[in-house]
Amino acid sequence: MSLKTKIGELLGFKTTPQIISSPDDLAKFFGAEYVTGMGQPVTPLRAMQLTTVFTCVRVLSESMGMLPCRLYKRVGRNKEIADNHRLHDLLYVAPNDYMTAQEFWELLMVCLCLRGNFYAYKVYALGNVVELLPLDPSSVTPKLNDDWTVEYQVNFKNGGLKTLSQDEIWHVRLFTLDGLNGLNPIAYARKCIGLGLDTEEHGTKLFKNGAVTSGVLETAESLTDVAFNRLKNEFTENYAGLANTYKPMILEEGLTWKPTALNLEDSQFLETRQYQATEICGLFRVPPHLAANMEKMTLNNIEHMGMSFVNYSLVPYMTRIESRIKVGLLSEKDRKTHYAKFNAGALLRGDLKTRYESYGKGIQWGWLSPNDCRELEDMNPREGGDIYLTPMNMTTDPEGENDANKAAS
Template sequence: MKWLKSWNPLRRKSADQMGSRELLEMIAAGATAVSGVSINATTALRYAAFFACLKVLSEDVGKLPVKLYKERPTRGSDVARSHKVHRLISRRPNDYMTASEFWEMCTAHMILRGNFYAWKNVVNGEVVELLPLSPTAVKPKLREDWTLVYDVTFANGKRNILGQDEIFHVRAMSLDGIKGVGALEYARECLGLGIAAERHGAKLFVNGANPGGALQTDQILTDEVFNRVRDTWNEKHQGLDNSHKVAILEGGLKWVSVTMTNTDAQWLENRKHTDNQICGMVRVPPHKIAILDRSTNNNIEHQGLEYVTDALLPIVNRIENRIRVSLLNEQDEENHYAKFNVTALLRGDMNARRQFYKDMVFIGAFSPNDVLELEDRNPREGGDIYLTPSNMNINGRPADEDQKRDR
């Protein structure tokens, strides 16, 4: 990318210094929930359930193979391996990221901020590089002539107005067709409640967890004795490092156990409820983040299928559509398309793959070499034959003989 520093079309455009107000907005990039917790990307990702959901979705999209295909004139399609866009989306979008890392980031930005932006480095009319931009540094604007432009603030503090043909923009669900909506803005209260409950629990453990009891005496203690007893007790028994140590009581002090209160029980229920809300918000089944309260051997398979259709497919469909309209020229857009191989998610289930391949070969949809290719194995001689079951006849004759007779 050294040549990019000397040849950069952005340098030839007028740039304005970013004002203090815009800088403050970019640094904050968050807001305070009613619970009093400041919600931004950092605090949200420190919430275990949300981080787990984001990690599951991002990594699942990142591990899906994606290829560019060219449609045949009649039926079918072939992988367009020689096309430069195929290399960008399947192997190396830029000099410092792999395709897997790039699509992981894309998914994470879409969930967090509702938008993923990347600057398209175009050379001789072709996109040769995709450089991701921070969602907080890009502001899409619709002009009076209905053209979309992007106000981009770069790391050096300079601002440029870029056209739609210079930005690769993948939106999540949108309310205005310009910007997508993200969890940080529209799930702020749910995240704030979960983070507040998590911090409450952490503070309890700092003080030795929920007090299992209290020291009681019938005597009236002077301030000096009271302070000495309190300080000594805290020194010897407060915190996790001092748990389960033997306590020595003096002066008629007695230990009175304290059971869990309704408030404590409601706190635990609230944490479970909030975790499930987070899962529902991003359509991740709870069992994917190790919440197995209501999962059984009978329903967990169906939950996995719903996860693919309801959570992953909407994300990859948005990316596929944006690749077609944003990275391909008008001529290639007509007969080229990008496709994520969602069936790759079956790789973890050997029995499901075996049965699927068997059925597809049996009906003549796959050849043995097609199966070997899907398993990243080399083809074998004679493996390009497509079988037709002997019982699949037309009027008692094999299909090919009946077709010859009709000619």
């Protein structure tokens, strides 16, 4: 008997050893995985069945998907769009043959929100990345070797288990504890999400069996087993559930119906749902009003929360992705002159008043020209529109400077 087999028997393995390749597998092995009241584990797919989780993930992914990402090149103090670079079209148009750039960024955000990591296989041609193929995060296991190199164990559906290098895998991760594996928000918030799922299940049962929890049948007579079972079946079929609400009851043998009020736990489950929704919004850092939670919302704080959503929810993701593009997709030579940038101004596309006011200030203070604004609005340039204005109170006085210099000398 081999040492590996002895260790397997010691840990409780039978014939086939259980492969532990992630913190989730380890928690499941030792029974530490959190389950709901129905005995089901809180997995990313189960978490998405909770409306607030689904809404938060959708808000973050669709918001990131609508932001265009372009590749730029520095030329001295100037910059220009590097649309002649092969990577530009991967980021801005399509990363592969079956996805658009918007769908790719949405999928990336979904993986980060539900798994904490996003992996894509890099396809090369003539030394350049020409295609990015997303991988299921659950099929990839990163490993840091003793020589500080990173390798990835990828379990392909048809090709089996393969070991790939860091040059073959593009890895975007959330904040980590070890510098390699991104923390899984669902795994670390299992109890919070599990309580939300249990509350949803409680509400479903409460309204499904409304007649049973809302009153009792009483009689002074003694019912036989046959009469009891017939009464039970008839009552369940004809009077239980929302479909039979307000249906008149036909009672016999001196039976009387006595309605009862909902107990305190049943009447307060809506407050529990509200609290869990707020906690989950905090987990994903999504303003409550974007998850249809309008409690304590006013027009003033909604406006400020909208701005904080960009600065504190999306910008951390944008800078994280931009850094990984520079490190993981550009060559060492191109890193010195090229960089990727998301345009967060696309979020203002629906706010016409704010957009035009910002254009007006840009033209007034001279850092935008009319043609710059027209280009941002997908309009053709006009003649004389390339002039940059300079406010009169911001200009220098060359003659005054010369007089001051003469007096000083």
